[in-house]
Amino acid sequence: MSHPDSTTSPETIAKPWWQRIPLTLQIVIALVAAISVGIALGAGNPSPSNAALINNLAIPAELVLKALRALATPLILVAVLHTLMTTNIPGTAGRRLFVLLLSNTTVAILVGLFVANVLRPGTWGNVVTPTTTQITGQSLDPWGLIKDAVPEAVLKPLVDNNVIQLIVIALSFGIVLRGLKSEQIAQGKNAYQPIEDVIGILFEAVVRILNWVIALVPFAVFGIVAKTVAKEGFTPFQSLGAFIVAVLLALLLQACYYLTRVKFGSWVQPLKFLAGGSDAFLTAFSTSSSAAAMPVTFEVLQTKIGLRESSAALGALVGANFNNDGTALYEAMSALYISQLIGQHLSLGQQVIVILTSIFASVGAANIPNAGLVTMTLVFTSVGLPTQYIALLVTVDWFLDRCRTAINVMGDMTVSTLLDGKKPRFVDEA
Numbered sequence: 001m002s003h004p005d006s007t008t009s010p011e012t013i014a015k016p017w018w019q020r021i022p023l024t025l026q027i028v029i030a031l032v033a034a035i036s037v038g039i040a041l042g043a044g045n046p047s048p049s050n051a052a053l054i055n056n057l058a059i060p061a062e063l064v065l066k067a068l069r070a071l072a073t074p075l076i077l078v079a080v081l082h083t084l085m086t087t088n089i090p091g092t093a094g095r096r097l098f099v100l101l102l103s104n105t106t107v108a109i110l111v112g113l114f115v116a117n118v119l120r121p122g123t124w125g126n127v128v129t130p131t132t133t134q135i136t137g138q139s140l141d142p143w144g145l146i147k148d149a150v151p152e153a154v155l156k157p158l159v160d161n162n163v164i165q166l167i168v169i170a171l172s173f174g175i176v177l178r179g180l181k182s183e184q185i186a187q188g189k190n191a192y193q194p195i196e197d198v199i200g201i202l203f204e205a206v207v208r209i210l211n212w213v214i215a216l217v218p219f220a221v222f223g224i225v226a227k228t229v230a231k232e233g234f235t236p237f238q239s240l241g242a243f244i245v246a247v248l249l250a251l252l253l254q255a256c257y258y259l260t261r262v263k264f265g266s267w268v269q270p271l272k273f274l275a276g277g278s279d280a281f282l283t284a285f286s287t288s289s290s291a292a293a294m295p296v297t298f299e300v301l302q303t304k305i306g307l308r309e310s311s312a313a314l315g316a317l318v319g320a321n322f323n324n325d326g327t328a329l330y331e332a333m334s335a336l337y338i339s340q341l342i343g344q345h346l347s348l349g350q351q352v353i354v355i356l357t358s359i360f361a362s363v364g365a366a367n368i369p370n371a372g373l374v375t376m377t378l379v380f381t382s383v384g385l386p387t388q389y390i391a392l393l394v395t396v397d398w399f400l401d402r403c404r405t406a407i408n409v410m411g412d413m414t415v416s417t418l419l420d421g422k423k424p425r426f427v428d429e430a
């Protein structure tokens, strides 16, 4: 989902000095400080007199996760409504776009689950952090899934953090509001405008609150890493390293899938696609935000790759709002990784639920830094995985977010390229 431009917001004008340190650097500093504190507190052999202090170190991470869980549903709701009310999607191209988005996201999740099932990164460090929450057994029940998709009350999914029901509500209202808007425009009326404005403002408000929470992430990282090192030494980080390798491998496979689709489904040569798109990939990597990269993506698709403006707009401006393949892949892999880490097998049925919720969670993920972490809470909840383990992932999210954002952008560019078809633009223009 896109987010309103906040570059001119008063909040960004006069920032105190510590907020001007890039978040990545803050997290790196937090990591270094946490490792030192963790070693000082025992590095796996903590003294019993420090037990309370060590446990309290996890409090910032618990609070950040609680806030992220609370923000996930309003973020998805307003982001879907905002996109549906404000974007322009022509009929047949819209259907093609939908099929491409769904197929690419499904492939991304399957690639992620495949790599996580084969490499089993969660078993590499052989660590089980004690938890009080157990996974609740769920088996594959397609009829039950459909029944569960319909909420009992309109606001219940917001309260229950149920992502599938929430998307059903958001899509229903979004599609109806969109229809009403075009009817009113056809009749020369504009009564839809206040609703559109309110949704836009709510969206910006949720994104700003999210930014407050994200500003606290370095404290969460400090606390959780210091606590983990103090209590368990460095063993847990072995499996986290394996997880990073597994995610990078899966993202690389997904990139290969895109290049294959570009080669066989469009007139563009894969090398030209890679070279022409490099500015967009780098912008995505350096900002961790596909929204920030959006203007660059749109530009390079036309000027460097040579696509028609309509295809570039559909993939890079419209599709980008719903299409977050890298995020979907990452969320599914994270669920599997944590289930391996805590020794709780996710059955095939549960993995299907992970696929479905990851699709919805990635549709609802805003195109801003760390948004995948927010909606991941919903994927975990759907299969009963304890969300407090997301705190471990927070420590590596600053890096993996950059990588999956680059893949999100590459996915949007692939969709544009496929929509452009097998005939180059200059054939039309000749």
Ligand code: ASP
Residues within 6 Å of the ligand: 288, 289, 290, 291, 324, 326, 327, 365, 366, 367, 368, 369, 370, 371, 372, 373, 401, 404, 405, 408
């Ligand atoms: N940062 C990603 C993006 O902007 C979203 C995510 O956190 O996965 O595309």
